[in-house]
Amino acid sequence: MFRRICLLSVAIACTGAPLQAGKVEGYAATVQPLATRAALDAMADGGNAIDAAVAAALTLGVVDGHNSGIGGGCFLLIHLKDGRNICIDGREIAPLAATRDMYVRDGKLDESLSKTGPLASGVPGAVAAYSYAIKEFGRLPWEKAFTAGIRCADEGFPIDLVYARKLKATAPELALFPASKAIFLKPDGSPYLEGETLRQKDLAKSYRELAAQGAEWFYARPFPQATQTYMKEAGGILTANDFATYRIKLREPLVTSYHGWQIVGFPPPSSGGVHVAQMLNILENFNPADVKPGTPEFVNRLTEVMKLAFADRAYWLGDPGFVHVPRGLFDKAYAKELSTRVSPGKVTPVPDHGTPPDWQNNYFEKHTTHFVTADAEGNWVSCTATINTAFGSKVVIPGTGILMNNEMDDFSIAPGVPNHFKLIGGEANAIAPGKRPLSSMSPTIVEKDGQVVMAVGAAGGPTIITQTLLALLYTLDYNMTPADALALPRFHHQWSPDQLRMEKSTSPDLVKQLKTLGYEIELIEPFGGTQLIRKTSDGRLTGASDPRVPGLAAPTR
Template sequence: MAAVTGDGKGAVASVNSLATQLGLEAFAKGGNAIDAAAAVAFALGVVDTPNSGIGGGCFILVHWADGRVEAIDGREMAPAAATAELYLVDGKYQPQLSKTGALAIGVPGSVAALEALVKRGGKLKWQEAILPAAALADSGFAIDGIYSKRLGWVAEHMQKYPGSAAVFLDEKGKPLLPGTTLKQPDLAATYRKLAKQGSEYFYRGEFAQKMDEWMKANGGLITAKDFANYRVLDRTPVKTAFNGYQVFGFPPPSSGGTHVAQILNILETFPIATAPEADRYHLILEAMKRAFADRAYWMGDADFADVPRGLLDKSYAKKLASTIVLDKATPVKTYGTPPNVSTDLFNRHTTHIATADAEGNWVAITTTLNTSFGSKVTIPGTGVVMNNQMDDFAAQTGQANAFGLVGDSANKVEARKRPLSSMSPTIVLKNGKPVMTVGAAGGPTIINQVVQVLVNRLALNMPLEQALNSPRVHHQWKPEKGLIDPFASEELKQELKKRGHDLRDWPGFGSTQAIALEKDGFVAVAEPRLKERMQ
């Protein structure tokens, strides 16, 4: 699932070996990290459909060979007819409406973002990024136990949508069993049309029309005009310094870049590199709580809400750090107030892929349908599973979404707005040169997975695989409980519990992909925990 080219000129890390192989083949054809990343993304839409596909959205962070760092926003967008009351029925919040079916779907952005990426810096033709994945969809692949299990979780919902049932369920409406060869001829045909016609097919052509017709027949809001109005947005990356490194992340509507930086800023005020293990994990949990409290109140699409840049301020981090007690967990009652909250604002305007090449192109793409198989809707005749990204809005202040996250008015539903995300594609520079790219999947744990890999690598100088394989913790402020890897030592767990942390074992810590540059060249690592889950 992670590999370096035989000549050492490139590296790929993804969650699936078939997708990684198509990335390596892009290098072999003369492509660069841009081409490899796009090839992997389209392949994952075939073999990793629970998590990703062209019916979803993505954030792309790229370090170009000339030294520029760009953030390409391919996040889903609410339809023009969306309102803050969309998920209220007789004044009562109906959570299922934002999770399954027509009203859960946002206008997808992955196609537009990937096309923009390839056109700006790829060496191969657009078609060469897509056609290998189309061939894979036609020939099929054997699904594993994890894929089958995830189908089992959603089969009841998929039965309601003929387009999904025809692809992912058997004749009796049951999930496909492990070892079954899954062929997706409709998706292959869609990919081939996309390869020939470009994003025009998707946003202003046949696909948009099919989407419009399905929405009208199923009580949805998205129209062909919504698709035609979708645009990729160029954002200014967020940046912080940590232990002599420059850390670049994605700005709002990602909360990831801001809060990865904020947590690192808080931790930097302590001797994190030399702290005993229990102290280090305690500090990480306390920093997480404070960042997620701020996330709940301040964060949203900066084109619609006033998101203060002061969240990144080092002095604000020191203020938050001063409220942390080293030997005791402290409750965080509410969000903080960063400096210049009304004047210094961000500019208005889940799976992870990492690639890098010897020319200096480094790519971090986090892409998602949101929850498993998104909205559970496959548009008939296209093979495309649609996202349920509308659930990432704060449908009602204080109400938790599918991941237990709460939000405020900054992330309320509004027409053409992009929902808040935890996706955290990250690129690290040392002395102006890229040395690492990392990102993760796993809902709100994404932010905290990335933080811990960065701390392990940049502060503790761990080899990359050890940095990914070390025990992780997670706290998102609400609910007032923390998570910890089951394999963490009992000594560590007891030490943290003595300090007042309410922790429970959590075996499902998403997945992280990373590439680092070491003395002998690239090192690529895919989530080590996935190997255990697949056994």
């Protein structure tokens, strides 16, 4: 049983009045009740699902700041009530001074430099994405989105179990940077504990200025200069010009089908959309009724499919503005060919990537949190936001309270060198100035007969892809409720290392049977954080927040 902390009473105190009884007007699910509350309040104030999503994102940047924030990036997948699907790419980009060998010292690669410190950060894109979303598709003024975040930063909020655990784990690195130490650690250098109040006065001030002045404050005015000054002194390479030249990308949604549902995902530089679609296409060649969740047959089938997809990911995926990413990766015929390599009851070696059709010519156009919102008018948002690993680069820009990402570690910093998540990348994901690093973020929307029936996505590095896949299969193929689908023990295989990772709550008998088949299994602590909203057959909205995090899924009333 996963521990769930209900902070609803705290959320009410921090962000507004209790939910009002009456007609359901919308729904939100996030990893933190305070952020869910902010989303619901936005819709109660007359906003739509887009306003709600941005309010949730900005609140998460305060109360779940170890996972995401305005010092990071995001992928926003929006379904508008008029039927359009919009992909807003707010992914970070490499600084213009970035080079392939920027982490080499005295002829040797120093892997720590891409994970911690001033050289680890790309140019943040979250603010630009949220600003564009509000301006183009929201109903409320930009400054309204900051209300809950400012209050929680100014007055403080009680640290939850997950926040406290990650704070303890990263305290030694946070202590290396004075501005970070002053915020996240006590005067004696010890981390704050679960239930203790964390206040972020500098971040509240930055939020007020950003709310009043708009995204220009972040990209053209004081913040870029403050960042450049710090980076120059600390050995970083980010400059004010990097911020001034940042632009979001509007991407073409990646659309495929699965057993009559239309699956809408995010295209590269998300690898998630491509490989969720690819794995669903492979699985479409099998009858889901032949295997049941929780059985060795089910895990065997999915693990073999995961291996094939992640082998392709390692070789083919990168920023489509810099490398050719074949659209054939989610071609149905290619999936059928790959399905022949999946043999029931067998562990099949996958020595290398596959070769999708027309790979020479047909390309895509040149720590993390997930949240979903939906409103009564038919607007839906599935958004994944990140600063990468816990507390990102561990660097707070002095005087701003803004914690910077460490997304440079999502590049292939050297051939054959795994990143923090043990992912191997190829030439397609090598560092280049202005390039977006490859991401596993997988915001997904499911449609049936032209109507959205579900929004889903996850947090947790490369497991985002397999979490999203499992949530889709459990709900679509096996008709599980959102809560039941998210509660099942998870498993993950990413091709390299050749290891099946399973949560410790997995049945010992199941583990034993899989070992007998030949899998090397690592039992790990519960992982990930999936959020899901689904429309029932009678038109109601329901949903769930992952029981592994202290989240909240709730309707407006």
